[in-house]
Amino acid sequence: MSEPVINIGLAGFGTVGRGVWKFLRSQEDLLACRTGARLKISKVTTRTRSKALDQGVPESMLVPSWKELVSDSQIEIIVELMGGVQEARELVMTALRSGKHVVTANKALLAAHGEELLGIAREQGKKLLFEASVAGGIPILKALQEGLVANHVKSIHGIINGTCNYILTTMRDQKRTYEDVLVDAKRLGYAEADEALDVDGYDTAHKAAVLAALAYGVWVPEAKLFTQGIRSIQQQDIAFARQLGYEVKLLAIIKNDLEETLEIRVNPTLIPLTHVLASVDGVFNAISLRGDVVGDALFYGRGAGEAPTTSSVLADLAEIAKGRGRQEAASFCKPLVKKVLQIEEIISRYYLRLTIEDKPGVLAQVATVLGVHGIGISSVIQPETHEENGVPLIIMLHDAQEQKFVEAVKEIEKLKVVQAPAVWIRVEDFSS
Numbered sequence: 001m002s003e004p005v006i007n008i009g010l011a012g013f014g015t016v017g018r019g020v021w022k023f024l025r026s027q028e029d030l031l032a033c034r035t036g037a038r039l040k041i042s043k044v045t046t047r048t049r050s051k052a053l054d055q056g057v058p059e060s061m062l063v064p065s066w067k068e069l070v071s072d073s074q075i076e077i078i079v080e081l082m083g084g085v086q087e088a089r090e091l092v093m094t095a096l097r098s099g100k101h102v103v104t105a106n107k108a109l110l111a112a113h114g115e116e117l118l119g120i121a122r123e124q125g126k127k128l129l130f131e132a133s134v135a136g137g138i139p140i141l142k143a144l145q146e147g148l149v150a151n152h153v154k155s156i157h158g159i160i161n162g163t164c165n166y167i168l169t170t171m172r173d174q175k176r177t178y179e180d181v182l183v184d185a186k187r188l189g190y191a192e193a194d195e196a197l198d199v200d201g202y203d204t205a206h207k208a209a210v211l212a213a214l215a216y217g218v219w220v221p222e223a224k225l226f227t228q229g230i231r232s233i234q235q236q237d238i239a240f241a242r243q244l245g246y247e248v249k250l251l252a253i254i255k256n257d258l259e260e261t262l263e264i265r266v267n268p269t270l271i272p273l274t275h276v277l278a279s280v281d282g283v284f285n286a287i288s289l290r291g292d293v294v295g296d297a298l299f300y301g302r303g304a305g306e307a308p309t310t311s312s313v314l315a316d317l318a319e320i321a322k323g324r325g326r327q328e329a330a331s332f333c334k335p336l337v338k339k340v341l342q343i344e345e346i347i348s349r350y351y352l353r354l355t356i357e358d359k360p361g362v363l364a365q366v367a368t369v370l371g372v373h374g375i376g377i378s379s380v381i382q383p384e385t386h387e388e389n390g391v392p393l394i395i396m397l398h399d400a401q402e403q404k405f406v407e408a409v410k411e412i413e414k415l416k417v418v419q420a421p422a423v424w425i426r427v428e429d430f431s432s
């Protein structure tokens with residue numbers, strides 16, 4: 001007996017849309033066998049018709065607007081891959097209210113409206129699934145909701161932006177500039193249409209917000225999520241960090257200690273070369289997670305690009321096809337978290353690079369300011385040869401509260417012997 005057909009409306013035909021079109025066809029039999037249903041795209045809408053036609057989408061399947069997908073009673077699932085926020089929100093709301101399930105990869109949409117949209121999905125008894133929104137092909141959202149469901153998640157450390165990780169590791173390995181490598185990342189289909197979303201950390205922040213929602217049942221608004229990108233990272237800092245035994249990575253850091261406070265932030269971070277995340281290179285993503293039952297767990301895979309992201313979209317489609325009754329479990333739970341820490345309140349270690357006059361007593365002056373603020377030094381390096389004016393002085397610091405550290409840096413910058421603005425990066429030693 002042949003399987004029932006589930007018709008899909010595909011909105012958006014960019015990198016991931018193209019992948020869904022291709023792989024849904026190549027995997028159709030496999031998915032039919034595993035789910036008991038035949039998933040078929042019946043209509044496509046896109047701003048770039050020529051790209052869809054080039055991939056073999058029949059002209060008869062192309063419709064000018066997503067409204068024709070949601071008004072088609074034969075379509076059971078909408079796959080939203082248009083990107084953007086406002087129109088995508090309207091599409092998802094309308095689709096759910098029209099009795100359709102929705103699969104999306106749109107992390108910006110979820111970070112801004114996830115709570116609202118999941119509420120509508122619940123009211124309508126429909127599924128809104130978004131595995132592809134975080135970490136490309138890594139099934140981290142399903143892991144949080146299924147395999148790790150018995151855990152309280154104590155911390156999540158994630159390299160979850162392929163573009164930034166690709167840029168940082170290529171700058172390091174090929175000694176190329178940030179701008180030069182960014183061009184490659186765009187060509188390879190890793191970067192967002194607006195690359196600022198990647199390099200300024202917002203894409204990572206959106207994904208962190210989704211992870212926190214599933215782990216803790218709380219949607220942290222963008223304004224409360226401290227976000228710093230990688231534009232200011234220079235090759236010399238990557239090199240000094242390595243000399244000190246660290247790698248520079250853009251990390252999403254989420255910590256919860258069961259005391260009702262949540263630490264959630266995105267920033268370039270020095271991590272010890274001995275930590276497994278330090279060896280995650282190129283477009284690869286990894287999420288290191290600590291649960292109270294499981295202990296440490298690591299998830300690794302390709303975080304961007306056509307095929308890996310499509311793999312996650314197809315997983316959501318298969319889940320709907322199987323008719324399993326799972327929803328975003330954490331969104332039903334009573335939120336645990338009452339307060340999100342301000343960035344000034346966090347405790348971190350720091351890497352500090354100063355450009356100083358090469359004369360006796362300078363280190364003592366700097367150390368005095370740090371000492372007055374109660375900040376301890378863990379190591380110091382000063383290269384003997386240097387090219388520019390002034391001498392670099394690199395100081396690794398013990399744990400300090402960010403506010404105290406920033407105050408100390410401001411004072412240090414006022415010292416006559418300090419010749420340029422300080423460069424500093426937070427350090428993560430994975431102790432909590």
Ligand code: HSE
Nearest residue numbers: 161162163190192304
């Ligand atoms: N621009 C994103 C990245 C795509 O580089 O990770 C996948 O979300």
